[in-house]
Amino acid sequence: xxxxxxxxxxxxxxxxxxxxxxxxxxxxxxxxxxxxxxxxxxxxxxxxxxxxxxxxxxxxxxxxxxxxxxxxxxxxxxxxxxxxxxxxxxxxxxxx
Amino acid sequence: xxxxxxxxxxxxxxxxxxxxxxxxxxxxxxxxxxxxxxxxxxxxxxxxxxxxxxxxxxxxxxxxxxxxxxxxxxxxxxxxxxxxxxxxxxxxxxxxxxxxxxxxxxxxxxxxxxxxxxxxxxxxxxxxxxxxxxxxxxxxxxxxxxxxxxxxxxxxxxxxxxxxxxxxxxxxxxxxxxxxxxxxxxxxxxxxxxxxxxxxxxxxxxxxxxxxxxxxxxxxxxxxxxxxxxxxxxxxxxxxxxxxxxxxxxxxxxxxxxxxxxxxxxxxxxxxxxxxxxxxxxxxxxxxxxxxxxxxxxxxxxxxxxxxxxxxxxxxxxxxxxxxxxxxxxxxxxxxxxxxxxxxxxxxxxxxxxxxxxxxxxxxxxxxxxxxxxxxxxxxxxxxxxxxxxxxxxxxxxxxxxxxxxxxxxxxxxxxxxxxxxxxxxxxxxxxxxxxxxxxxxxxxxxxxxxxxxxxxxxxxxxxxxxxxxxxxxxxxxxxxxxxxxxxxx
Numbered sequence: 001x002x003x004x005x006x007x008x009x010x011x012x013x014x015x016x017x018x019x020x021x022x023x024x025x026x027x028x029x030x031x032x033x034x035x036x037x038x039x040x041x042x043x044x045x046x047x048x049x050x051x052x053x054x055x056x057x058x059x060x061x062x063x064x065x066x067x068x069x070x071x072x073x074x075x076x077x078x079x080x081x082x083x084x085x086x087x088x089x090x091x092x093x094x095x096x
Numbered sequence: 097x098x099x100x101x102x103x104x105x106x107x108x109x110x111x112x113x114x115x116x117x118x119x120x121x122x123x124x125x126x127x128x129x130x131x132x133x134x135x136x137x138x139x140x141x142x143x144x145x146x147x148x149x150x151x152x153x154x155x156x157x158x159x160x161x162x163x164x165x166x167x168x169x170x171x172x173x174x175x176x177x178x179x180x181x182x183x184x185x186x187x188x189x190x191x192x193x194x195x196x197x198x199x200x201x202x203x204x205x206x207x208x209x210x211x212x213x214x215x216x217x218x219x220x221x222x223x224x225x226x227x228x229x230x231x232x233x234x235x236x237x238x239x240x241x242x243x244x245x246x247x248x249x250x251x252x253x254x255x256x257x258x259x260x261x262x263x264x265x266x267x268x269x270x271x272x273x274x275x276x277x278x279x280x281x282x283x284x285x286x287x288x289x290x291x292x293x294x295x296x297x298x299x300x301x302x303x304x305x306x307x308x309x310x311x312x313x314x315x316x317x318x319x320x321x322x323x324x325x326x327x328x329x330x331x332x333x334x335x336x337x338x339x340x341x342x343x344x345x346x347x348x349x350x351x352x353x354x355x356x357x358x359x360x361x362x363x364x365x366x367x368x369x370x371x372x373x374x375x376x377x378x379x380x381x382x383x384x385x386x387x388x389x390x391x392x393x394x395x396x397x398x399x400x401x402x403x404x405x406x407x408x409x410x411x412x413x414x415x416x417x418x419x420x421x422x423x424x425x426x427x428x429x430x431x432x433x434x435x436x437x438x439x440x441x442x443x444x445x446x447x448x449x450x451x452x453x454x455x456x457x458x459x460x461x462x463x464x465x466x467x468x469x470x471x472x473x474x475x476x477x478x479x480x481x482x483x484x485x486x487x488x489x490x491x492x493x494x495x496x497x498x499x500x501x502x503x504x505x506x507x508x509x510x511x512x513x514x515x516x517x518x519x520x521x522x523x524x525x526x527x528x529x530x531x532x533x534x535x536x537x538x539x540x541x542x543x544x545x546x547x548x549x550x551x552x553x554x555x556x557x558x559x560x561x562x563x564x565x566x567x568x569x570x571x572x573x574x575x576x577x578x579x580x581x582x583x584x585x586x
Contacts, residue, residue: 055534
């Protein structure tokens with residue numbers, strides 16, 4: 001399957017990355033190349049095989065007790081924020 | 097007194113214990129070495145003041161008779177680990193200036209063990225790359241050069257700064273992380289030992305995530321013993337990582353110096369990958385002979401789906417990366433670019449913050465996860481992953497360890513593979529299969545190419561059998577007798 005410029009523009013929008021128009025062609029070529037190469041997996045018969053999501057499969061994922069384990073560290077949480085005011089993150093207007 | 101930057105961890109521990117030198121002295125020697133080798137660009141952030149404070153504190157502890165397992169040893173940390181109060185960038189513009197208020201579990205264990213923190217080493221951006229050329233902070237140089245020319249060579253990647261720093265004697269050891277070969281491949285390129293433990297041995301907490309089902313931290317050192325010593329202080333169950341293993345941790349050093357008589361070593365012919373340097377294949381044959389001479393039995397094993405590991409990896413890893421890197425939205429930390437509205441701020445931030453390789457992988461991951469392609473690519477790759485893991489399990493019913501080359505080539509020149517996307521990805525062809533299966537692997541320097549560059553061999557064992565891995569690696573290291581070092585032309 002090859003990827004065209006409009007597909008790249010669509011996935012870039014899904015990934016929330018602005019891609020300049022002049023980069024779309026080269027990216028389409030590169031992604032087409034990679035996708036063409038990974039499609040060799042079609043040669044492998046995977047009928048009835050259970051997909052493996054993690055190397056830790058077979059181990060039971062733990063759940064911790066539902067209690068507060070952290071907190072009281074507002075300064076630390078905000079310390080790397082691009083913009084804050086009065087102990088809050090400042091973000092662009094969300095609702096028009 | 098020996099040159100303090102030439103010591104192994106084991107030698108440094110002995111020298112400190114016997115009072116031959118202080119941690120302050122060995123730390124100062126390394127700080128001087130780092131300053132003199134800035135052209136390698138191995139560090140994103142040097143922390144000499146912190147290092148000296150650590151060293152003085154260590155010397156005080158030693159005077160009081162209370163020292164930890166890494167006490168007073170100058171070590172560097174890959175800049176993918178979050179370190180409290182020290183800039184942690186993942187070599188990305190996105191995280192430039194990010195100063196964590198917490199310490200990763202692995203580095204925190206090493207701090208508790210008394211390490212001296214020399215600084216943060218350069219890497220491929222978000223650990224995505226095999227040459228360290230994708231770093232926002234510039235490429236790293238390999239301290240090795242070909243005997244035939246003077247071109248600067250890549251150190252491999254993504255843990256290229258760590259590999260270069262250990263090889264150039266800028267630190268006694270460094271941490272690395274390995275998703276598809278990011279410890280083992282640069283170790284081979286730089287002539288050092290690089291070890292990736294079983295998935296789950298080292299906590300992933302506080303390590304910037306790339307592909308969470310694959311990411312593992314591990315030691316990068318100049319000897320197998322040093323790797324065992326350092327790994328001991330990195331591993332252990334951590335409730336903050338849901339995939340952290342509760343398996344008991346053995347004494348890794350206890351397996352060193354034992355013989356390998358009667359062990360069965362698997363040799364998978366599928367690793368004779370087309371395009372592999374013939375010198376590497378010859379070295380592999382030599383490695384088999386060394387282990388046979390030491391009393392092991394070489395056994396042919398078949399891992400027929402090996403060739404599908406790399407394409408499966410290049411679906412799974414980008415898919416996980418596209419999900420993991422969604423967090424970089426410019427709101428709570430990291431870069432924020434301007435925009436007319438919220439969507440534009442996101443899009444501009446991520447356009448400005450991510451380099452080309454990271455952008456490419458996020459787009460690839462987004463594509464294979466998108467509606468209509470999820471089953472055809474992502475689920476298909478996970479099924480192939482399962483078959484590859486099952487093949488390893490079957491092989492380990494008859495053999496104790498598997499020996500393969502670590503890489504298909506020696507270190508290449510800067511820019512040599514920049515225009516060859518798939519050629520660059522092929523660097524990980526020998527290391528990715530064990531990553532997909534979550535198995536421990538180690539790259540041991542085993543010889544020099546005819547052009548004077550180091551070449552590594554890789555050992556793989558079954559999950560949680562690092563004991564056998566170290567036991568065989570120790571014999572391989574002694575048989576190879578690799579003593580060459582960068583900067584000495586043959």
